[in-house]
Amino acid sequence: MEEAVAHCVAALGAVAGRDWTTVRAGRLDWSCRDTAVHVAGDLISYAGQLAGRAQDAYVPFDITLDGGDGLDPADNGGVLQVIATTGALLAAAVRTTPRAVRAFHPYPFRHANREGFAAMGVAEVLLHTHDMAEGLGVAYEPPAGLCAFVLTRIFPQVRPGPAPWPTLLWATGRGELPGREPVTAWRWSNNPVLRSERLTLEGVTPAVAADLSVAGDGGFTWAGGAPADGTRVGSGITVKQYEDGAFAPEWGMYVLVRREDDRAVGAMGFHGVPDAEGRVEIGYDLVVDARGNGYATEALRTLSAWALGQEAADTVVAVVEEGNVPSQKVVTRAGFTEVDRREGRITYELRA
Structure with a gap:
C-alpha cells in the first residue's frame, strides 16, 4: 500500500502547482x-x-479536505498528503487485522478479507493516479509487482497479458491489448466464502493457488503443518485455468478452515464450470491430522448445496477410486448415489 501511494505522490507531486479543478482526469467525468x-x-x-x-454496510463517515482552519480547501500538496496519510492508515489496518476477519464490501459477495481490501486500495491508487496523470499530461507507470498483486487477487477472471500494467489498464477499460476486445464494463471480484457448521470454505485466488502449488502455505496455518498433496495438485490446476483465462472464482477451489482455531484442514473444489448439461465435478482432500472428524462430509454437503442452488448446475459428480473406502463413505454420507463403476473408479451423483 505504501509503495503504491509513494509512486502516486511522486508522479503527481511534480504537477501539484497546477490547477487540478479544471482538468479532466483521463477518461473519467471527474x-x-x-x-x-x-x-x-x-x-x-x-x-x-x-x-x-463492519459486517452489513459501510461505516457511516466521510472525509473532508481543508487547509487546516476548517474553511479554506486544502491545496493540491495537501491533498497528496491526505492520500499518503489515508494510505498509511489502510496499511496499518491490513497489518493488524486477523487473517480470518472479513468486513463489508458490496461487490460481489458483500465481504472482503484484509488482502482484498489491500488489493482494492492499491487498485484505486494505481488506476486513478493513471487517470490524473493522463489528464495532466505527465508520465506514470507503477511497478509491475503492484499491478500483478491487484490482478491475481481481485481480477481472477482476467487472463494474464504480456505485462501486468497494460493488462490492468485493459481490464478496467483504460487501454487496449492485442487480440482482445475493448472492455466497456468491469468489476473486480473478491474471493467467495461459504460457511458450514464448523468450517469456513474460503475461495482460492490465483495468488493463493500459485503459492500452494509451489510448496507454500497460501497464507494459511495448516493442521499437521502442510496441505495434502491433492491440494497442491488442485492448486496447480487452478493456476493453469487462470493462465488460460478459464478460471471462474465461484467454481474453483476452496480451502477448508476450521473456525475454532483458524487451521486449514483441507481443500475442496470444482473441476470447472458446469457443462452444457448442468453437470459439475467436485474433488477434495484432507490433511491426515484432520481426517475422521466428518469435515469432508460437512464441506461436501455445503459446497454441493451451493452448486445445486445455482441456475447453471443440476448435478454434482464425484469420482472415487474403488480402493478409497473412506472417500466412498464421505460421498454417500453427503447424499451422493453411485451411478457407474468401471476401470477401478466409481462415479457418484447428487442431483438437485
Missing part, C-alpha cells in the same frame, strides 16, 4: 481534484471497514 479526493476517501473508508469490522 476533475483531477475530485479524483484525488475520491482516492483519499476510498482509502480511509477501506481502513474504517477493517478497523470497525
Whole structure:
C-alpha cells in the first residue's frame, strides 16, 4: 500500500502547482481534484471497514479536505498528503487485522478479507493516479509487482497479458491489448466464502493457488503443518485455468478452515464450470491430522448445496477410486448415489 501511494505522490507531486479543478482526469467525468479526493476517501473508508469490522454496510463517515482552519480547501500538496496519510492508515489496518476477519464490501459477495481490501486500495491508487496523470499530461507507470498483486487477487477472471500494467489498464477499460476486445464494463471480484457448521470454505485466488502449488502455505496455518498433496495438485490446476483465462472464482477451489482455531484442514473444489448439461465435478482432500472428524462430509454437503442452488448446475459428480473406502463413505454420507463403476473408479451423483 505504501509503495503504491509513494509512486502516486511522486508522479503527481511534480504537477501539484497546477490547477487540478479544471482538468479532466483521463477518461473519467471527474476533475483531477475530485479524483484525488475520491482516492483519499476510498482509502480511509477501506481502513474504517477493517478497523470497525463492519459486517452489513459501510461505516457511516466521510472525509473532508481543508487547509487546516476548517474553511479554506486544502491545496493540491495537501491533498497528496491526505492520500499518503489515508494510505498509511489502510496499511496499518491490513497489518493488524486477523487473517480470518472479513468486513463489508458490496461487490460481489458483500465481504472482503484484509488482502482484498489491500488489493482494492492499491487498485484505486494505481488506476486513478493513471487517470490524473493522463489528464495532466505527465508520465506514470507503477511497478509491475503492484499491478500483478491487484490482478491475481481481485481480477481472477482476467487472463494474464504480456505485462501486468497494460493488462490492468485493459481490464478496467483504460487501454487496449492485442487480440482482445475493448472492455466497456468491469468489476473486480473478491474471493467467495461459504460457511458450514464448523468450517469456513474460503475461495482460492490465483495468488493463493500459485503459492500452494509451489510448496507454500497460501497464507494459511495448516493442521499437521502442510496441505495434502491433492491440494497442491488442485492448486496447480487452478493456476493453469487462470493462465488460460478459464478460471471462474465461484467454481474453483476452496480451502477448508476450521473456525475454532483458524487451521486449514483441507481443500475442496470444482473441476470447472458446469457443462452444457448442468453437470459439475467436485474433488477434495484432507490433511491426515484432520481426517475422521466428518469435515469432508460437512464441506461436501455445503459446497454441493451451493452448486445445486445455482441456475447453471443440476448435478454434482464425484469420482472415487474403488480402493478409497473412506472417500466412498464421505460421498454417500453427503447424499451422493453411485451411478457407474468401471476401470477401478466409481462415479457418484447428487442431483438437485
